[in-house]
Amino acid sequence: MQPSSRQLAIAGLVMTTFFWAGNALVARGTSESIPPFALSFWRWMIPTVYLLPFTIQAVLRYRQELLANWPKVIALAFFSVGAYNTILYLAAQSTGAINIALVSSTMPLMIVLFSALILRTLPHRMQLTGLILAFCGVLTILTRANLDTLLGLDFNPGDLLMILSISSWALYSVLLKRWPLSVPLFPLLCVLITLGTPMILPFYLWEVHDKGGFALSTGNLLALLYVGTLPSVAAYFMWNNGVRTLGPGVAGLFAYLIPVFAALIAVPALGESIESYHLAGGVLVLAGLVAASRRSRTEAVADRLTR
Template identity: 30%
Template sequence: MERKKQWLIYAMLTLATATWGSAFIAGKLAIESFEPSTIAFLRFLGAAILLFPIMWLLEKNRPKPTKKDWGMFALLGLTGIAIYNICFFLASKHAPVIKSSLFIAANPMLIVLLSGVFLKEQITKKQIIGLILALSGVVLIVTEGNIQIITQFQFEPIDLILLVAVISWALYSVLGRVVLKKYSPIVSTTYAVAFGTLFLLPFSLAEQPWDAILHASPTAWLSIAHMSVLVTVVSFIMYYYGIQQIGAAKASIFINVMPVSAVIMATLFLGETFTSSAMVGALLVLSGVYVGTYVRKVRPKKLRNAS
């Protein structure tokens, strides 16, 4: 039974991070009508409207937050919702997709490092091997097999934005592990999204979005709705549930599924070519995820046989 539950958690994390891959495409479509902060605000406003009724219905006996808890929820909203998404949509507008993907691919490594230092989570050799395999696959996918393209990048101001995005998401994942010791994934996600939406509001107002809201294309609105419902409400809850069950370090390995998903969706919906290097990269990512998550599954069995 425990083994089945573990596979269910892995399946949920895979689905959650694969769905995040669609945010690259949805973001590109939405950015044609809206500015970055407004996209982020509308996305999470829609998510908050959905999340609060879900929380009130399913979490009637939730703990009453203390002042410290509210502070933690605010930090989650600031890091993983406000800062990360402003940076993400700025990158969607101003940075090449290859560069953005490479920066985001560094997330699992940073999460593993922070989890080991601050959460004292055990980091195994197989997790590190899995991360290296998956990262190699991501690099192969986003460079389309031309690794030398990385050396052609020059430092630009947008690189600092991308770096902030990576750090803020890593902090969100690690802080979330602390919050999840007391609160469910639904409660944690709802309050984080609520604070993040409030933090995003002044940035959206500064972009003076009135004309864009009135004249945005149906495609842009559908993209925001997709990001609100599937990319945020459904996937964030599944991701946080995964962190709660197996830890931030191990769950972070599944983030490498995101660029694979983005490439496949770009092939299906944008007519891009699925190259042989993308195929090899996808196999490396899946191998890395398998190696990185297989390690602890066999230990309880060995212990039972020894006892």
């Protein structure tokens, strides 16, 4: 039995959040060895190089569509490749890991808000239920089921950068649905990466002039190879497919899996242990995703009528 497009989209979103959890850990682990603009630039320069042959073919094949919608394509490249991770890496220099994860957990809420403002779509009851359950699960993990941890957090300018970063990605996700370009996902991804990477270059050059570069150690090279493949190309392709298939509201909820996967990855990588609050939070997140991924009755009826 072949999996449906919804099942493939859900599986892709799960893998996306797993790769992004690894990206967060790599960014945190290299914060002192690779400056933020350098990490962001090379994260995208690496796939630009190995996707260049496909990019040229994509531009030539879909040049009329791309030229006719060039302001939209530029905006999508800016909010996704140019801005999102660049601002996130910059925020990581001045705020703590818990703050980053906590602010990142507002991404689904941001996507729901932008969807209401731009797409004029409101979440159905199961989506709202899933949103609340998953958010409670994330809070359980981040605070270690201790309310004092949440109340004791100090917020700083880096957290404002995180809000800007999450808003950029939420806006990109909604605009991707708002502007349904006829360019297939992979060629569109190649074009966005090629257009978005030069947007980071001036900031990277300023950083090199101001702070210098970074050592080409084995650890740094492996980190760059990782962020330049799985969290970038693979994750972005699967995220775009999830948005097109499930809509930005449902796709955004899968961001709640990032702290769950980050905790699981930290066990073998950092020698941490699984605690009861990890399990409790993970169950709430999964329950929320199951609830939110269920189609509303109207969607189910419409799907049967179109068969």
